[in-house]
Amino acid sequence: MDIRPYEIAVPPAELDDLTDRLARTRWPADLTPGWERGTPVSYARRLAEHWRTGFDWRAQEQRLNRMPQFLADVDGQPVHGLHVRSSHEHATPLLLCHGYPASFVEFAALAPALADPTDGPAFHVVVPSIPGFGFSTPLTGHGWDLVRTAGAFDRIMQTLGYERYAVVGGDVGAGISEQLCLDAGDRVIASLVTTDPGAIATAYTPPTDHLTDEEKSRHESLKAARAEDFGYLQLQTTRPLSVAYGLTDSPVMQLTWIVEKLREWTDPERELPEDAVDLDDLLTLVSVAWFGRGGDGGANLLYEAAHASMAWGRTHDRPQGMVAFGEEPLMRRILDRDGHLAFWAQHPRGGHFPAMERPDELAGDIRRFLAAVPVG
Secondary structure (H helix, E strand, O other): OEEEEEOOOOOHHHHHHHHHHHHOOOOOOOOOOOOOOOOOHHHHHHHHHHHHHOOOHHHHHHHHHOOOEEEEEEOOEEEEEEEEOOOOOOOEEEEEEOOOOOOHHHHOOHHHHHHOOOOOOOEEEEEEOOOOOOOOOOOOOOOOOHHHHHHHHHHHHHHOOOOOEEEEEEOHHHHHHHHHHHHOHHHEEEEEEEEOHHHHOOOOOOOOOOOOHHHHHHHHHHHHHHHHHOHHHHHHOOOHHHHHHHHHHOHHHHHHHHHHHHHHHOOOOOOOHHHHOOHHHHHHHHHHHHHOOOHHHHHHHHHHHHHOOOOOOOOOOOOEEEEEEOOOOHHHHHHOOOOOOOEEEEEOOOOOOHHHHOHHHHHHHHHHHHHOOOOO
């Protein structure tokens, strides 16, 4: 596998093009002040104007470039990522797997903190972007489902010199983590999954026959509250190309597409996305998706995952833990019903993007979990 150093350098013409497109946006009618029909126009206009005139991409580019990066060629597909080695030679290798609709940027603040902490265990941190996300673009072909992505990440870890490693992931990153446990076997030291109440309000929720009637009623309420949140999923798992045109051609569509998910999935106690996630981090995430032209890749991953053949019934013996963010007692009742997990932690605040929302708490849980797992 060809892996070479990489540095982000968005051409000036790309920045000028973004500024021009934002200035020439054709806006829909501003009829709805709330979020029930999507990102409100008034909010989108304010955020887009800040992206155009108040956001310093070059400063964020320099921040990201302070972390060593790589670009791998995996079967003709570019895979970009961070590779932050610890100053501690015997640090544990750690693979961080992002979710939808993020990229390596999701872990940009967490990676250096894990590599060289002020105390506690240290890690050699690798953060690849899923093919089609971030700068793991362009997507060069179909078939990049979770199984193939997990295989690519395993090959990258081995090529970087890490024969054994731990893995952390949330959302689709949790699926990649699980697949690595199944396919990479003993090369995976342990797997830690992050979750939030949305994980028990989908069609993929584990069995709930053990719940009391009162708990079942609450669970149904949770699912009903999320029912109208899945339009993005229905579209991208059936017609990903239809939405890819807009995400590739319109920066405001890319912005509002991501921001809506941040509003829906972050800490419900926070009114606006930038109340839950730092505004510069939010716009850096969106900018990387825009400059990498990753909108169609994100849509295609969901299509591939929905149409992949599943190998039901496979099990593994890798130690697993889970960290839940959000005040919802049913999460453990459903996700760890028999107490099989080697580690469980729950925090009342936070949501779907804990590495961006609650990085200190997540870092502490990673250290505690992996400190208790035998590395040898």
